[in-house]
Amino acid sequence: MGLGGMLFVYLGYLIWIKKKIHMIHDYHWTKVKESDKKAYTSIMGKAMIIMGIGMILSGIMCMVIYSAKCGIVFGISFILGLGMMIYAQIKYNHGIF
Numbered sequence: 001m002g003l004g005g006m007l008f009v010y011l012g013y014l015i016w017i018k019k020k021i022h023m024i025h026d027y028h029w030t031k032v033k034e035s036d037k038k039a040y041t042s043i044m045g046k047a048m049i050i051m052g053i054g055m056i057l058s059g060i061m062c063m064v065i066y067s068a069k070c071g072i073v074f075g076i077s078f079i080l081g082l083g084m085m086i087y088a089q090i091k092y093n094h095g096i097f
Helices: 002-016 034-065 070-093
Strands: none
Touching: 002 034, 034 070
């Protein structure tokens, strides 16, 4: 989980801070207006980072706790990140696809 989480955090950084919208598949942002691309990449990047941090924390907790409870952190962060992505898709791309 740790390496996957670090990858998500890195990709989120590229999307949010570096504004590399091309890291997202093009059919997800074809309808996004040029003026909205900054806000769109900000939300999508933050969502990726939240998911990545959840994966990292979940991996650390699983090494310490040895319980299925460590999946709760991953589940919460995944649902939060996915919700943010769906929100950005609907608001800026006018639909999920």
